[in-house]
Amino acid sequence: MSNVKPYAVGIDMGGTNTVMGIVDTRGKVVATESVKTKDYPVFQDMIEAIATTLRKLMGNVGGPQVIAGIGIGAPNANYYSGNIEFAPNLPWKGVLPLGEALYDALGIPVAVTNDANAAAIGEMTYGIAKGMRDFIVITLGTGVGSGIVINGELVYGHDGFAGELGHTRVHNGDRMCGCGRKGCLETYCSATGVARTAREFLTARDCDSLLRKLDPDKITSKDVFDAAQQGDELSKEIFEYTGRIMGEAFADFVAFSAPEAIILFGGLAKAGDLLFNPIVEAMEANLLDMWKGKIKVLPSGLASGDAAVLGASALAWKAK
Amino acid sequence: MSNVKPYAVGIDMGGTNTVMGIVDTRGKVVATESVKTKDYPVFQDMIEAIATTLRKLMGNVGGPQVIAGIGIGAPNANYYSGNIEFAPNLPWKGVLPLGEALYDALGIPVAVTNDANAAAIGEMTYGIAKGMRDFIVITLGTGVGSGIVINGELVYGHDGFAGELGHTRVHNGDRMCGCGRKGCLETYCSATGVARTAREFLTARDCDSLLRKLDPDKITSKDVFDAAQQGDELSKEIFEYTGRIMGEAFADFVAFSAPEAIILFGGLAKAGDLLFNPIVEAMEANLLDMWKGKIKVLPSGLASGDAAVLGASALAWKAK
Numbered sequence: 001m002s003n004v005k006p007y008a009v010g011i012d013m014g015g016t017n018t019v020m021g022i023v024d025t026r027g028k029v030v031a032t033e034s035v036k037t038k039d040y041p042v043f044q045d046m047i048e049a050i051a052t053t054l055r056k057l058m059g060n061v062g063g064p065q066v067i068a069g070i071g072i073g074a075p076n077a078n079y080y081s082g083n084i085e086f087a088p089n090l091p092w093k094g095v096l097p098l099g100e101a102l103y104d105a106l107g108i109p110v111a112v113t114n115d116a117n118a119a120a121i122g123e124m125t126y127g128i129a130k131g132m133r134d135f136i137v138i139t140l141g142t143g144v145g146s147g148i149v150i151n152g153e154l155v156y157g158h159d160g161f162a163g164e165l166g167h168t169r170v171h172n173g174d175r176m177c178g179c180g181r182k183g184c185l186e187t188y189c190s191a192t193g194v195a196r197t198a199r200e201f202l203t204a205r206d207c208d209s210l211l212r213k214l215d216p217d218k219i220t221s222k223d224v225f226d227a228a229q230q231g232d233e234l235s236k237e238i239f240e241y242t243g244r245i246m247g248e249a250f251a252d253f254v255a256f257s258a259p260e261a262i263i264l265f266g267g268l269a270k271a272g273d274l275l276f277n278p279i280v281e282a283m284e285a286n287l288l289d290m291w292k293g294k295i296k297v298l299p300s301g302l303a304s305g306d307a308a309v310l311g312a313s314a315l316a317w318k319a320k
Numbered sequence: 321m322s323n324v325k326p327y328a329v330g331i332d333m334g335g336t337n338t339v340m341g342i343v344d345t346r347g348k349v350v351a352t353e354s355v356k357t358k359d360y361p362v363f364q365d366m367i368e369a370i371a372t373t374l375r376k377l378m379g380n381v382g383g384p385q386v387i388a389g390i391g392i393g394a395p396n397a398n399y400y401s402g403n404i405e406f407a408p409n410l411p412w413k414g415v416l417p418l419g420e421a422l423y424d425a426l427g428i429p430v431a432v433t434n435d436a437n438a439a440a441i442g443e444m445t446y447g448i449a450k451g452m453r454d455f456i457v458i459t460l461g462t463g464v465g466s467g468i469v470i471n472g473e474l475v476y477g478h479d480g481f482a483g484e485l486g487h488t489r490v491h492n493g494d495r496m497c498g499c500g501r502k503g504c505l506e507t508y509c510s511a512t513g514v515a516r517t518a519r520e521f522l523t524a525r526d527c528d529s530l531l532r533k534l535d536p537d538k539i540t541s542k543d544v545f546d547a548a549q550q551g552d553e554l555s556k557e558i559f560e561y562t563g564r565i566m567g568e569a570f571a572d573f574v575a576f577s578a579p580e581a582i583i584l585f586g587g588l589a590k591a592g593d594l595l596f597n598p599i600v601e602a603m604e605a606n607l608l609d610m611w612k613g614k615i616k617v618l619p620s621g622l623a624s625g626d627a628a629v630l631g632a633s634a635l636a637w638k639a640k
């Protein structure tokens with residue numbers, strides 16, 4: 001058993017922070033540290049910063065020789081190539097050899113995937129999807145991402161970019177999306193989409209609302225949630241609207257891969273019944289009869305602070 | 321090598337005919353026969369008719385001992401259970417133990433799947449998808465079916481019913497579907513959907529058209545194709561309309577599984593440029609930038625008479 005390495009590294013690279021963690025085989029984060037992504041406008045400097053931080057963290061548990069691998073979840077990262085490709089929310093432009101650069105710096109096997117896929121692997125390995133072979137994770141953040149698992153395997157597609165469900169079009173949707181197209185799911189159902197709906201509703205109506213006390217340009221999905229919790233009718237309606245659009249989209253996703261569950265991940269997923277009730281209602285109304293009452297919609301089963309790091313670390317065990 | 325059985329049986333069960341074929345390892349149909357499905361209102365009689373016909377066919381090539389297995393593609397058939405479940409277009413109601421009944425009758429391993437999945441397996445084994453690990457087959461017939469292959473494996477989903485892409489909703493679609501929902505892809509893009517568009521266009525406009533010579537209630541997609549081939553403008557427009565809706569839907573399918581190709585199967589797929597040009601144009605206009613120019617849209621690579629039997633037979637080699 002001396003060959004079995006008891007730890008893996010998980011890295012969650014985001015536009016603001018890059019969080020690194022050392023995780024044991026049971027999914028316990030035993031050490032963690034982070035650096036500010038934006039402090040490193042030169043990509044190679046970021047790699048050095050990660051390597052330096054990891055050397056320190058690994059030193060705490062017994063050095064690189066006890067590390068099975070490094071898994072990284074990053075926006076627009078490609079599993080096949082190990083590259084980040086044209087990520088709009090990271091400081092570096094073009095195609096960046098993330099996996100290769102980190103392997104060169106540390107000599108430990110590295111596996112790369114996008115952040116939503118890392119979340120799906122995390123749910124399958126340590127979270128609410130343990131034991132499931134067919135499910136979809138939807139990440140609700142600045143955008144809407146997705147990680148799809150079929151037959152127990154993550155779906156990468158022929159080019160490594162599968163699972164862009166945030167960029168499927170919603171029924172009758174016409175909002176402009178950052179991708180240049182119209183009506184994408186993420187223009188309605190991301191955290192920023194919820195804030196956009198709030199601004200639209202506030203302009204279109206003249207009803208009272210707690211949200212009117214806020215600067216409309218600065219309203220966040222959290223503000224809408226807080227107001228809804230206090231009984232604000234307009235805010236509750238914003239969640240109903242968001243949930244209905246999501247539920248209709250979910251019915252189409254079910255027609256594709258017949259998942260056992262659709263799992264919501266990210267800040268908005270904590271909105272609970274406010275969001276889940278309209279999602280389930282709209283999904284059920286739009287499912288083919290044979291699926292009615294059979295598809296679960298669940299919140300993430302991972303502790304929010306560690307979720308992305310855990311997901312990335314789960315990928316690390318298979319890194320080569 | 322005496323254990324290697326050189327033949328498989330493929331069965332294509334449809335609402336009208338049930339075609340049986342004996343296929344060799346290279347995908348050559350060496351013997352074929354069919355019975356009329358509607359002649360057997362009692363399910364067990366149908367099983368007996370298939371068994372009797374197969375005994376005769378198998379006798380021609382060396383008897384049951386040279387047959388590796390039987391594969392059946394049938395509407396609403398479930399790979400996991402081997403049952404046909406609530407098929408609206410077959411003479412028998414409820415849940416029918418197709419795989420079990422045929423195994424009991426013949427003692428040869430049987431594998432069951434739905435007709436669109438059989439087509440996908442056929443394309444992968446003998447057709448245009450040979451060597452592809454990620455593709456989608458769309459069957460265009462009375463309805464629209466689909467067989468999805470990811471990582472070289474057919475997608476069955478958690479319950480065996482995945483791949484109902486004909487029942488995803490098209491953008492702004494509102495036609496009533498036989499499934500009880502509105503705006504399903506198959507209400508626009510099946511052969512019957514094309515005929516429905518023809519009737520709608522003929523009613524809504526007063527332009528000249530070759531189609532006006534026909535009884536509107538009896539117009540078929542073949543009539544529209546023939547008229548378009550003769551230069552009929554309205555008929556060409558019907559294909560453009562159908563293709564645009566299909567192309568928009570395909571862009572969403574690509575966002576799900578990033579397939580290398582989408583393959584069209586069935587009579588309508590023979591419409592050639594009339595249908596493929598507007599499909600590709602609309603798909604490209606709706607794809608995320610990273611996929612533009614990279615996803616193939618292809619016609620089936622299987623000879624039409626044998627396609628469904630070949631697809632079912634391909635499943636038979638793995639039957640247990």
